[in-house]
Amino acid sequence: MWKYVIIIILIATSISYSKTNLSPFAKELNKQVLELQSLNLAQQEIIQNLQKNFPLKSNIIDTKSAKIQSQITAYASSIIKINSGFDKNKLENLGVKLVRISPSIYTAQVPVLKFPEFCQIAGVDYIETSGLVEMHLDSAENMAKITQVKLGTNNLPQPYTGKGVIVGIIDWGFDYTHPAFYDELGNCRISRVWDQTLDGLPPTPFNYGTEITSVDSLQTIQTDYDQSSHGSHVAGIAAGSGWPTAGLYEGVAPEAEIVMVALRHPRPEFTGYTNAFSDFVDAAKYIFDYAESVGKPAVANLSWGNVMGPKDGNSIITEALEDIVGKGKIFVNSAGNSGNSLVHSQLICSAQDSLNWTYFTYASTINFTPKEIFIDCWGENSKEFKLNLTSIESTSNPVTVCETDFFSSNQDTILTFEMLYKDEDTIRVTAFINQNEYNSRPRILLNIKSPNTHWFKVEVNSQNSNIHLFSSLIKNGNGYTSFFSRLNDTAATPGDAEYTIGDWASGDKLLCIGASVSKETFVNYKNFLYKVGSGLYGDRASFSSVGPSLDGRNKPDIVAPGSIIVSAANYSQTGYGAIPGKQDIVTRMEYYGKTYSYAAFQGTSMSSPVVAGAVALLLEMNPNFTPEELINLLKTTAITDNFTSDTIPNKYWGYGKLNLLGAFGKFLDINSYDLTESLSNVIIYPNPVFSTLSLSQIPEGSVSFEIFDIFGKCVLSVETIHELSLQKIDVSFLPPGVYFVRIGDIVQKFVKM
Structure with missing residues (x-):
């Protein structure tokens, strides 16, 4: 039996807190600044140390003088909630740059060396700093009944393509030169970009990053981040042009105006966190403020999030985003990709001094030292809980090697524990404790690090x-998935995937989108067939995060196709440009001397922009939709079938599958929609086709089908042969272009080469 030593260092008594409530990362930043300043280090050395752990900004613009601040200054991004005692001048005297989001909420860029003084300012109720976020990574339009809306069929008064609507994409990994973002005449459809990383002249009223409105500048810069295609893929799904692929991989709103906000991407000078929550709030405000200035409705899409946070609609970022949206201003967010990960465990304590427990370890994919994990623990409103952490011998022999004492959630402090496992293997635990977080729930956030796996x-x-526990680790935008388990201890609580939607996706005025399977396979540009194991056609994608919200409301709101979706990939990213190497490339095309790729991705990152594009079409029809009206319309017209079950809404599907034609039909009060979907979905192949088109899984009772061109003209009407499960049609006589096959209310798109 190994002996163990427990060294417990309580540092809370050395930290001074005002009455302002600080988020865990605000507490940690405050602590580290004070500790580093006590060492009498040079200012630049302090900043370099802090940059390893926090997403600090440099080169903040003084908007009054339009000059870049001194290079020695770095800024911490924050969101603050104020009260009637707030004095804006006191913060500005510290050098804090403020942007008003609502009467009681501001985003703030705080000189990091002044952060302890910032935390002491009267009139501020709550400070949220930093955060952990990750990216939530054709036939989709047919499944969601989008094609009919874009064509203007089924008794609709006109085609809808997003004209006069702004689609804003908040992301990173954009290719400003990709043909998906240009029309057939070569006009750039990106009207402006706010790059939050580049130094330059930021948009008003912000004081970091640079705004790009010139096409020449976009083509010179080319990309915000050359190691990701996430932003281009998302933007292409929502609003990409169709002409480069003859309409086959056209975005949902191909004539919408595109606005991009390029988030800060990983940089070599630090290995910590990349984005602060305030960056997302600022991005949404930027999109909606611009839309209002030009008199257009707008939808903003954010395909980022994580499993941490209260998820009850009452966090400060949720409140800030809900203050920004309004009439003609709609926010869409991906639900998350934790639907098949056991990253949640609910420990139920039912009796007096009831004890419950679970087990966990680091993510197996961590390839760096020290190993690390966060465990985010949330209690019920104003109810105390106590927590103890133990390191065990092994999964087969879960005896205690070292442990902490029980400590209470009824305090506002940071506790640090050092536990000697064996030899020199020290486990370091930091517990960030908030007795009453922003939403009045007690919270203990554990950060655990050690040289070896335990x-x-x-x-x-x-x-x-x-008590709800969530495990998470995110570095440079990449998530590392751990899980909870009961091991061989039948009295322990296992892990599950419930309550794994993103925090700000839990807001009532913010659309939360899960993912369904619109393709099981794809053929890449080398004609290799790939099958993706995310589920059956029409089913919920296995990765799609599960609700409900922590306070029991139904989330996600609806689901939309998110596996497999083909869209734009960046020329600058290795494997998608001049020398192709990625196996998920589906097709490539020449444009102004470069060969650009379209690739197949999956994730709620993809289903969210499908809905964002659909929202743009709805806003074209009615630019005055409020978030509540539009969300209710999508919920009440959603498709239900054998996959979604009869019990709707539920934690997997929300209210069902996106049914855009149904939403149009209900709002316009015309007989154009059907709230059910046939289980037999027609499959057409090959696509594109040269001569013979094959159709399989034709619904029983179908007696004929028709082929239409893009102008709605019927070019072929064919009788079906019921005895055959496969129909072959000669289309060699058709001119090259985009066509649609209609069998009953099922429409499929194909390209004739």
Whole structure:
């Protein structure tokens, strides 16, 4: 039996807090600034140390003088909630740059060396700093009944393509030169970009990054980040042009105006966090402010998030985003990709001093040292819980090697524990404790690090309370998935995938989108067939995060196609440009001397922009939709079938599958929609086709089908042969172009070469 030593260092007594409530990362930043300043280090050395762990900004613009601040200054991005005692001048005297989001919420760029003073300013109720976020990574339009809306069929008064609507994409990894963002005449459809990383002249009223409105500048810069295609793929799904692929991989709103906000991307000078939550709030405000200035409705899409946070609609970022949206201003967010990950465990303490526990370890994909994990623990409103962390011998022998004492959620402090496992293997634990977080729930956020991999047991003690635990680790935008387990301990609580939607996706005025399977396979540009194991056609994608919200409301709101979706990939990213190497490339095309790729991705990152594009078409029809009206319309017209089950809404599907034609039909009060979808979905191949088109899985009872060109003209009407499960049609006589096959209310698109 190994002996163990427990060294517990309580640093809370050395940290001074005002009455302002600080988020865990705000507490940690405050602590680190004070500790580094106590060492009498040079200012630049302090900043370099802080940049390893926090997403600091440099080169903030003084908007009054339009000059870049001194290079020695770095800024921490924050969101603050104020009260009637707030004095804006006191913060500005510290050098804090403020942007008003609503009467009680500001985003703030705080000189990091002044952060402890910032935390002491009266009139500020809450400070949220930093955050952990990750990216939530054809036939989709047919499944969601988008094609009919774009064509203007089924008794609709006109085709809808997003004209007069702004589609804003908040992301990174954009290719400003990709043909998906130009029309057939070569006109750039990107009206402006706010790059939050580049130094330059930022948009008003912000004071970081640079705004790009010139096409020449976009073509010179080319990309914000050359190691990702996430932003281009998302933007292409929502609003990409169809002409480069003869309409086959056209975005949902191909005539919408595109606005991009390029988030800060990973940089070599630090290995910590990339984005602050305030960056997302600023991005949404930028999009909606611009839309208002030009008199257009807008939809903003964010395909980022993580499993941490309260998820009850009451966090400061949720409140800030809900203050920004309004009539003609709609925000769409991906639900997350944790639907098949056991990253949640609900520890139920039902009786007096009831004890419950679960086990966890680091993510197996971590290839760096030290190993690390966050465990985010949320209690019920104003109910105390106590927590203990134990390192065990092994999964087969879960005996204690070293442990902490139980500590209470009824305090506002940071506790640090150092546990000696064996020899020199020290486990370092930091517990960020908030007695009453922004939403009045007690919270303990654990950060655990050690040189080697270990299994841990976490115990909670409470009375008539449910404690929700979430495991997460995100570095440079990449998520590392761990899981909870009962191991061989039948008394322990296992892990599950419930309550894994993103925090700000839980807001009532913010659309939360899960993913369904619109393709099971794809053929890449080398004619290799790939099958993706995310589920059956029409089913929920296995990765799609599960609700409900922590306070029991139904989330996601709806689901949309998110596996497999083909869209733009960046020329600058290795494997998608001049020398192709990525196996998910589906097709390539020449444009102004470069060969650009379209690739197949999957994730709720893809389903969210499908809905964002659909929202743009709805806003073209009615630019005065409020978030509540539009969300209710999508919910009440959603498709239900054998996959979604009869019990709707539920935690997997929300209210069902996106049915854009149904939404149009209900709002316009015309007989153009059907709230059910046939289980037999026609499959057409090859696509594109040269001579013979094959159709399979034709619905029973179909007696004929028709082929239409893009102008709605019927070019072929064919009788079906019921005895055959496969129909072959000669289309060699058709001119090259985009066509649509209609069998009953099922429409499929194909390209004739």
